Amino acid sequence: MADAKACALDYFPDNVLVDILFYLDVRELVRAGRVCRRWRRLVKDQRLWRTVDLTTCKGVTAHRLWHVRHYLGCGLRFLSLRGLLFSARGGTFLSEPWLKALASKCPRLRRLSLLHTDLRGLRSCLLMPPTLQVLELHGCEVRPGFFTQSPSETNAEAASGSAGSRGSKDKAVGVSQSRMNVETLVLDNVPSFTDDHLRSLASWQKLSRLELRDVIRVTAAGLRACATGEDGCSAALVRLRGLELGSSGRSGPRLQMASLGLGAGWAGLEELTLGGREVGPGLLCVSRLRDLQRLRLRCCSLSEMQVLRSCRALRSLRRLEFSEVDFQIHQRTPDREGGEDGDAAGDSGGKFNESDPVPTLRRSLATLLPQCVLVFVQCKVTISSD
Numbered sequence: 001m002a003d004a005k006a007c008a009l010d011y012f013p014d015n016v017l018v019d020i021l022f023y024l025d026v027r028e029l030v031r032a033g034r035v036c037r038r039w040r041r042l043v044k045d046q047r048l049w050r051t052v053d054l055t056t057c058k059g060v061t062a063h064r065l066w067h068v069r070h071y072l073g074c075g076l077r078f079l080s081l082r083g084l085l086f087s088a089r090g091g092t093f094l095s096e097p098w099l100k101a102l103a104s105k106c107p108r109l110r111r112l113s114l115l116h117t118d119l120r121g122l123r124s125c126l127l128m129p130p131t132l133q134v135l136e137l138h139g140c141e142v143r144p145g146f147f148t149q150s151p152s153e154t155n156a157e158a159a160s161g162s163a164g165s166r167g168s169k170d171k172a173v174g175v176s177q178s179r180m181n182v183e184t185l186v187l188d189n190v191p192s193f194t195d196d197h198l199r200s201l202a203s204w205q206k207l208s209r210l211e212l213r214d215v216i217r218v219t220a221a222g223l224r225a226c227a228t229g230e231d232g233c234s235a236a237l238v239r240l241r242g243l244e245l246g247s248s249g250r251s252g253p254r255l256q257m258a259s260l261g262l263g264a265g266w267a268g269l270e271e272l273t274l275g276g277r278e279v280g281p282g283l284l285c286v287s288r289l290r291d292l293q294r295l296r297l298r299c300c301s302l303s304e305m306q307v308l309r310s311c312r313a314l315r316s317l318r319r320l321e322f323s324e325v326d327f328q329i330h331q332r333t334p335d336r337e338g339g340e341d342g343d344a345a346g347d348s349g350g351k352f353n354e355s356d357p358v359p360t361l362r363r364s365l366a367t368l369l370p371q372c373v374l375v376f377v378q379c380k381v382t383i384s385s386d
Contacts, residue, residue, distance in 0.1 A: 010038075018045050026068070027057055033071070046075025055082040055115050062093055069101055076106040083117030085141060093117055096127055103129040114140055124148065125180060136186040142193065149179060149203040184209040184242075191215075195222025202226065202237055209242035212258070213275070223261030227269075238268060245282060246275030246298075257281045263288055275299050283310040292316065298323035301382075303330075304361045312368055320365065321375040327358050329383045357381045 009017065021032060021042060033043035049072055054060050060082060072079075079102075083093040094117060102109070109129050113136040120143040128135065183206050187193055194217040201207060212218060226237045243266070245259045259274060259282030271294040274282040279300040286292065293316055302325055311317060356362055357379050365374060 014042060017042050018047060021045075021048055025056070026052060026054055030068070030071070044071055044073075046073050049073065049075050051078045052076060053080040055080050055113075057082070062095060062098070065093075065098055069098070069105065072102070072106055074106065074108055076109050078111040078113075079106075079109060080113040080115070081117065082115045083140070085116040085118045085139065094119065094122065096122065099127050099129065103131070107131060110134065112136070114138065116140065119143070119146065122146070128180070130179075130181060132180070132182050134184045134186070135182045136188070137190050138186075138188040140190055142190065142197065144194075144196065145200070147197050147204075148200040180204050181206050183207065184211070186211040187213065187215055189214040191217065193217060195219055195225070198222050198226055205239070207237065208239055209244075209271075210237070210240060211244035211246075211273075213244065213246040214248055215258075218258045220258050220261035220263075223258050224264040227261065227266040228264050240266070240269060242271040242273075243269060244273035244275070245278040246273070247277040260285060262286065265289065267291065270294065272296070273298065280306075283307075286310050287313040289314075290316070294319040294321075296321040296323060297325060299325075301326040301328055303328045304358060304364070307361060308364055308368070311365065311372075314369065317369050317372045319373045319375065320369070321377065322379050323377040325376075325379045327361075327379065327381045329358065329381055331383050331385050354379070 012020075017039075021029060024032060029043050029048060033040040052068075052072070054068070061084070065081075081094075094114075099122075106129065109131050111134040112128065112132055115138045117137070117140045119137075120141055122143075124145075125147050126149065182204060185201070185204075185207060188211070193212075193215045198218055199222065201210070257278065259278040262272075262282060262285035265288040268291055269289055270291055272282075272286065272289065272292055273296040275298045277300075279297050279302070283297075283306060286295065287310065292314055295311075295314070295317060302322075304327070311320065353359075355376060357376055358381065362374055365372060
């Protein structure tokens with residue numbers, strides 16, 4: 001019995017128990033907090049709540065979110081939530097009171113990731129916690145004017161929704177006085193995001209990186225307007241330093257090929273990522289990006305000539321990365337035994353080198369761009385012969 005008592009969890013110090021609780025997910029932590037008073041105190045240790053991921057938990061509703069907020073505090077840095085957009089439960093998931101409680105209880109929250117969340121019930125993005133530096137929307141829905149930070153438009157929309165209510169007007173004034181401090185905005189498969197939303201991002205004073213993936217309603221004209229300040233986009237996205245344009249390659253008439261808008265040039269843009277069907281049109285325009293230093297191409301098929309023609313004018317390029325790229329190599333069949341076999345397979349006796357799948361491309365780029373670093377990640381080579 002003495003040995004059994006010595007092995008009980010109650011005899012472990014608090015720091016050891018906190019280290020053990022660190023391996024539990026949110027649902028298990030909440031259950032552990034119901035064991036006893038000591039465990040409830042340990043579960044509320046903010047070291048356990050720095051990163052909270054609720055996307056794997058099923059059945060998370062607005063009511064359960066209110067219950068989880070009791071455990072969140074000044075230690076929270078990254079919060080990931082899964083909404084009810086494609087759920088039979090439906091209903092409001094994120095409410096204004098809950099977001100206000102989150103902002104007051106978690107003053108160090110830096111990153112918020114939302115998956116399948118219906119944000120059309122929120123009148124403005126200004127209701128988000130003002131401490132956010134990274135905002136990610138994956139498969140979400142937003143309303144028109146959601147990203148607008150104009151005080152006049154925000155006040156007008158709030159006042160029209162509840163005319164004659166003095167309390168609502170005070171809320172509108174309070175919202176209009178705040179500003180988004182987001183530096184990185186990720187939009188992944190947000191079908192309602194349009195050119196108007198993109199233009200409204202010009203009022204985001206600290207936005208330096210924008211990632212657009214499978215955003216089917218953004219056109220080349222809308223991207224061009226944000227780069228040059230045309231079509232009513234007075235401020236433009238002049239502070240943008242990093243841009244990602246990606247498409248999963250789904251066929252259909254709604255594919256816009258927004259990367260063609262890069263042909264107007266983008267002053268100050270230093271990093272560009274192109275993916276899927278946006279790679280081909282984007283490579284036709286990258287020569288206009290004089291400040292470009294880092295270029296990443298992913299999930300596409302490319303030929304050696306495509307890369308060389310596009311990068312010929314990018315003298316300031318310092319890093320060129322190929323991720324999951326299928327290089328299409330055209331190789332001649334030798335006329336006689338011992339003839340030229342080509343060096344598409346590399347200098348190592350025909351063996352494929354994953355870190356350098358196309359040696360001829362590496363040598364050509366080393367001549368064109370001597371200061372550029374080449375990186376290949378999970379690439380492959382497809383050789384076709386005459």
